[in-house]
Amino acid sequence: ILGLFGAMVAVIWKGSTLLATGEIATGELFSFVIYTVFIGGTIGGMADVFARVQKFIGATEDLLEIFNEVPEPVEELKNLLPEQILHGGIRFEQLSFSYPTRSDFQVLNNIEVEIKPDSLVALVGPSGAGKSTMVALLLRLYEPTMGRILFDGTDNQVIPLSVLRSQMAIVPQDIFLFGGTIRENIAYGKTDASDTMIEEAAKKANAWEFISKFPEGLETLVGERGTQLSGGQRQRIAIARAVLKNPKILILDEATSSLDSESERLVQDALEKLMKGRTSIVIAHRLSTIRQADQILVLDHGRIVEQGTHEELLKDNGLYRNLSELQFAG
Numbered sequence: 031i032l033g034l035f036g037a038m039v040a041v042i043w044k045g046s047t048l049l050a051t052g053e054i055a056t057g058e059l060f061s062f063v064i065y066t067v068f069i070g071g072t073i074g075g076m077a078d079v080f081a082r083v084q085k086f087i088g089a090t091e092d093l094l095e096i097f098n099e100v101p102e103p104v105e106e107l108k109n110l111l112p113e114q115i116l117h118g119g120i121r122f123e124q125l126s127f128s129y130p131t132r133s134d135f136q137v138l139n140n141i142e143v144e145i146k147p148d149s150l151v152a153l154v155g156p157s158g159a160g161k162s163t164m165v166a167l168l169l170r171l172y173e174p175t176m177g178r179i180l181f182d183g184t185d186n187q188v189i190p191l192s193v194l195r196s197q198m199a200i201v202p203q204d205i206f207l208f209g210g211t212i213r214e215n216i217a218y219g220k221t222d223a224s225d226t227m228i229e230e231a232a233k234k235a236n237a238w239e240f241i242s243k244f245p246e247g248l249e250t251l252v253g254e255r256g257t258q259l260s261g262g263q264r265q266r267i268a269i270a271r272a273v274l275k276n277p278k279i280l281i282l283d284e285a286t287s288s289l290d291s292e293s294e295r296l297v298q299d300a301l302e303k304l305m306k307g308r309t310s311i312v313i314a315h316r317l318s319t320i321r322q323a324d325q326i327l328v329l330d331h332g333r334i335v336e337q338g339t340h341e342e343l344l345k346d347n348g349l350y351r352n353l354s355e356l357q358f359a360g
């Protein structure tokens with residue numbers, strides 16, 4: 031911009047000396063200045079075009095990389111066989127893990143945990159302790175470096191991925207709704223869901239009230255180009271999605287950002303309903319969730335350092351007590 035401005039000043043200055051010596055007419059100088067502005071503007075714009083081309087090349091490279099990925103073996107799943115139905119028991123057995131990209135750094139260290147069917151487990155610990163990693167291993171997004179994970183006593187390696195994932199749902203920390211209708215966002219992964227089923231799920235998630243207020247109801251477009259939903263509303267859509275899926279194992283990465291108290295109450299209430307009758311594993315930040323947990327796992331530097339209920343751990347005077355004084359908000 032500065033260069034362009036400088037060039038223009040130079041052109042006008044040179045032009046006016048030419049004008050003074052009578053070599054060009056005023057009109058000519060005027061058109062010349064206009065052209066300079068046009069051409070300068072276009073050249074300035076070229077930088078932007080160039081940046082876009084580079085972005086495009088980068089994105090294409092990423093896409094090609096994705097195309098080259100070997101797909102995970104997930105077969106079409108219509109109905110689960112009786113022996114494939116999970117009961118919600120989970121066991122981490124002497125599990126250690128490092129990310130393939132950082133094999134020298136052990137993220138999880140000899141994790142030994144037993145989770146009972148239908149229990150509520152709260153995973154707590156400082157940032158970077160390995161909580162999300164534990165959940166990723168549960169979903170089999172990665173394979174353990176050592177040890178194993180068992181579901182109802184069965185090694186997860188012998189359970190087909192589709193069988194496993196069809197019975198698990200995750201409500202993530204940052205909820206991303208894709209561009210589409212509310213219906214599509216709730217029925218995601220369950221395209222055969224009827225209107226009544228979707229409405230039921232939305233009601234259980236305390237989402238029906240705000241959905242039904244939209245003139246277009248379930249057909250309301252959301253996402254980048256659609257109606258912007260509040261954080262609490264998005265969370266309730268994600269909860270409705272999980273309700274509809276009716277998983278045996280529910281994973282919840284609690285949001286750290288707090289909602290206003292009314293929204294918070296609606297989300298909390300919907301979550302409590304959702305957690306009933308299934309195994310729930312919550313990466314917890316709210317004291318209210320942690321208090322209810324049947325089992326709290328305190329993770330620090332990839333190790334389970336404490337394990338027990340809220341009351342038990344408070345007595346221990348360890349990391350949990352410290353964390354609960356510092357971190358967990360009402």
Ligand SMILES: Nc1ncnc2c1ncn2[C@@H]1O[C@H](COP(=O)(O)OP(=O)(O)OP(=O)(O)O)[C@@H](O)[C@H]1O
Pocket residue numbers: 129131132137155156157158159160161162163164
């Ligand atoms: N994809 C990855 N590749 C390599 N290292 C990773 C990857 N994801 C996480 N890590 C590392 O693993 C460790 C545990 O990370 P993790 O995300 O499990 O922590 P966390 O307990 O969930 O933390 P937070 O509370 O901040 O979410 C960290 O040291 C992190 O830097």
Ligand SMILES: [Mg+2]
Pocket residue numbers: 161162163
């Ligand atoms: Mg995390």
